[in-house]
Amino acid sequence: xxxxxxxxxxxxxxxxxxxxxxxxxxxxxxxxxxxxxxxxxxxxxxxxxxxxxxxxxxxxxxxxxxxxxxxxxxxxxxxxxxxxxxxxxxxxxxxxxxxxxxxxxxxxxxxxxxxxxxxxxxxxxxxxxxxxxxxxxxxxxxxxxxxxxxxxxxxxxxxxxxxxxxxxxxxxxxxxxxxxxxxxxxxxxxxxxxxxxxxxxxxxxxxxxxxxxxxxxxxxxxxxxxxxxxxxxxxxxxxxxxxxxxxxxxxxxxxxxxxxxxxxxxxxxxxxxxxxxxxxxxxxxxxxxxxxxxxxxxxxxxxxxxxxxxxxxxxxxxxxxxx
Amino acid sequence: xxxxxxxxxxxxxxxxxxxxxxxxxxxxxxxxxxxxxxxxxxxxxxxxxxxxxxxxxxxxxxxxxxxxxxxxxxxxxxxxxxxxxxxxxxxxxxxxxxxxxxxxxxxxxxxxxxxxxxxxxxxxxxxxxxxxxxxxxxxxxxxxxxxxxxxxxxxxxxxxxxxxxxxxxxxxxxxxxxxxxxxxxxxxxxxxxxxxxxxxxxxxxxxxxxxxxxxxxxxxxxxxxxxxxxxxxxxxxxxxxxxxxxxxxxx
Numbered sequence: 268x269x270x271x272x273x274x275x276x277x278x279x280x281x282x283x284x285x286x287x288x289x290x291x292x293x294x295x296x297x298x299x300x301x302x303x304x305x306x307x308x309x310x311x312x313x314x315x316x317x318x319x320x321x322x323x324x325x326x327x328x329x330x331x332x333x334x335x336x337x338x339x340x341x342x343x344x345x346x347x348x349x350x351x352x353x354x355x356x357x358x359x360x361x362x363x364x365x366x367x368x369x370x371x372x373x374x375x376x377x378x379x380x381x382x383x384x385x386x387x388x389x390x391x392x393x394x395x396x397x398x399x400x401x402x403x404x405x406x407x408x409x410x411x412x413x414x415x416x417x418x419x420x421x422x423x424x425x426x427x428x429x430x431x432x433x434x435x436x437x438x439x440x441x442x443x444x445x446x447x448x449x450x451x452x453x454x455x456x457x458x459x460x461x462x463x464x465x466x467x468x469x470x471x472x473x474x475x476x477x478x479x480x481x482x483x484x485x486x487x488x489x490x491x492x493x494x495x496x497x498x499x500x501x502x503x504x505x506x507x508x509x510x511x512x513x514x515x516x517x518x519x520x521x522x523x524x525x526x527x528x529x530x531x532x533x534x535x536x537x538x539x540x541x542x543x544x545x546x547x548x549x550x551x552x553x554x555x556x557x558x559x560x561x562x563x564x565x566x567x568x569x570x571x572x573x574x575x576x577x578x579x580x581x582x583x584x585x586x587x588x589x590x
Numbered sequence: 591x592x593x594x595x596x597x598x599x600x601x602x603x604x605x606x607x608x609x610x611x612x613x614x615x616x617x618x619x620x621x622x623x624x625x626x627x628x629x630x631x632x633x634x635x636x637x638x639x640x641x642x643x644x645x646x647x648x649x650x651x652x653x654x655x656x657x658x659x660x661x662x663x664x665x666x667x668x669x670x671x672x673x674x675x676x677x678x679x680x681x682x683x684x685x686x687x688x689x690x691x692x693x694x695x696x697x698x699x700x701x702x703x704x705x706x707x708x709x710x711x712x713x714x715x716x717x718x719x720x721x722x723x724x725x726x727x728x729x730x731x732x733x734x735x736x737x738x739x740x741x742x743x744x745x746x747x748x749x750x751x752x753x754x755x756x757x758x759x760x761x762x763x764x765x766x767x768x769x770x771x772x773x774x775x776x777x778x779x780x781x782x783x784x785x786x787x788x789x790x791x792x793x794x795x796x797x798x799x800x801x802x803x804x805x806x807x808x809x810x811x812x813x814x815x816x817x818x819x820x821x822x823x824x825x826x827x828x829x830x831x832x833x834x835x836x837x838x839x840x841x
Binding site: 345347349351352357359360364365369373374 | 591599602603606607610670671673674675676678679680681682683684685
């Protein structure tokens with residue numbers, strides 16, 4: 268569905284050259300649900316704009332839904348849906364009218380567009396708002412209208428740029444229910460950008476981590492976490508010497524030099540911590556070391572990002588650099 | 591999808607909100623009447639206005655002014671579309687780029703034509719002589735001008751998308767010299783020579799002269815070709831700059 272080779276974009280800001288995206292080689296197959304994860308300014312939106320023909324690349328190639336984005340932008344546009352960061356519907360335009368116009372923009376007849384608009388209004392729970400202007404909708408309703416606008420022509424490939432930014436948790440969950448249902452019903456390939464770790468973790472089947480315009484990791488969230496972070500087991504014992512002995516035992520289970528002992532606390536980085544923990548406790552019992560508490564922490568994608576770049580994704584988020 | 595259908599889709603979208611709450615439209619329609627009633631009477635007997643009814647001289651000028659004000663504001667709707675994301679949404683559809691531009695401008699052209707019809711109807715009982723062929727040719731000239739000015743306005747809106755206030759500053763800055771040096775409100779014949787020379791460099795000046803000749807029914811008047819040329823040049827420049835702006839809008 269998406270194949271890029273060396274896709275790059277540089278901007279000239281005053282006299283400085285900014286390399287926003289530096290050589291993207293990605294392949295996304297039919298039906299995948301891929302999240303592009305990275306801090307603000309990592310090149311997520313720039314990449315998405317190139318893939319959706321909104322921005323010409325300065326180098327490289329991209330074939331999207333079977334069309335080259337540079338040689339055949341119109342063909343690409345016909346085959347893809349795009350839901351940007353902003354709101355697609357104009358404030359003073361009537362919800363139903365905007366959906367009908369959108370259908371007409373994709374070459375559907377008036378009657379066809381009206382039928383499709385009614386269908387989408389129903390399926391996205393907007394039927395009651397159909398006669399209102401978009402400016403009067405709530406944040407969640409407006410976002411659902413954006414989604415509806417992107418789906419009018421039943422694209423096989425859907426791009427979403429930060430779809431849930433600015434939504435409260437309830438509306439975010441609601442939005443995802445609609446996206447996942449769409450995918451279950453029509454097998455649409457979905458490519459989205461996000462800087463919400465939990466979103467990428469729980470929703471995407473494949474996560475591409477992007478930083479400074481480059482993809483630095485690309486796998487399932489589970490595999491990324493297992494390969495690049497690992498689980499952490501924390502034990503406490505009654506005394507320091509006991510903790511040292513427990514550390515020695517934990518060494519046998521840990522992956523690499525990943526055990527630290529501080530006072531009565533032992534920390535061990537392991538693979539598949541859920542399986543290791545009971546085994547570790549049994550071994551400690553057998554050797555007469557009494558663990559007082561045992562805790563298992565599964566890694567997050569933030570740990571993955573931290574291990575890859577030495578920076579936390581959350582810190583970058585707080586700085587709020589321009590996208 | 592051909593260019594006409596595509597333009598029609600964009601145009602219909604732009605017009606619908608206006609028709610839904612027509613108050614703005616009504617006020618826009620009334621605007622030229624204010625000039626006719628409160629300014630027109632001051633022209634009677636003024637040298638340079640011509641021997642006949644002053645309406646014969648004033649109405650074409652008013653229409654050029656309306657084209658200037660209406661079309662140069664076309665970018666305003668684009669500014670909001672750029673800010674919210676609906677422009678981007680249109681740009682991802684297969685819709686032709688030129689159609690998006692012309693469709694936006696068409697709304698203002700249609701308003702201009704409606705205003706022209708209203709003005710002519712109002713001044714007819716007061717000595718305005720209607721030359722249908724001339725008026726038709728004159729309106730065609732104004733539509734050409736409007737397409738050009740509207741496209742320039744959209745190009746300006748895209749160029750100023752990161753600081754929308756700049757759009758109005760530039761628009762106003764350009765608007766008044768163009769208006770005052772065009773001879774729309776008062777005859778340039780009464781101008782001191784330096785002002786008359788400055789007016790020679792204003793393309794609108796030629797459009798105004800040509801529109802006056804056409805509305806007087808004089809289709810072969812020597813002022814007509816320069817006016818046509820000026821309007822066509824503005825239109826060509828506008829469409830080229832507008833299309834370039836659309837294509838290069840790396841949003």
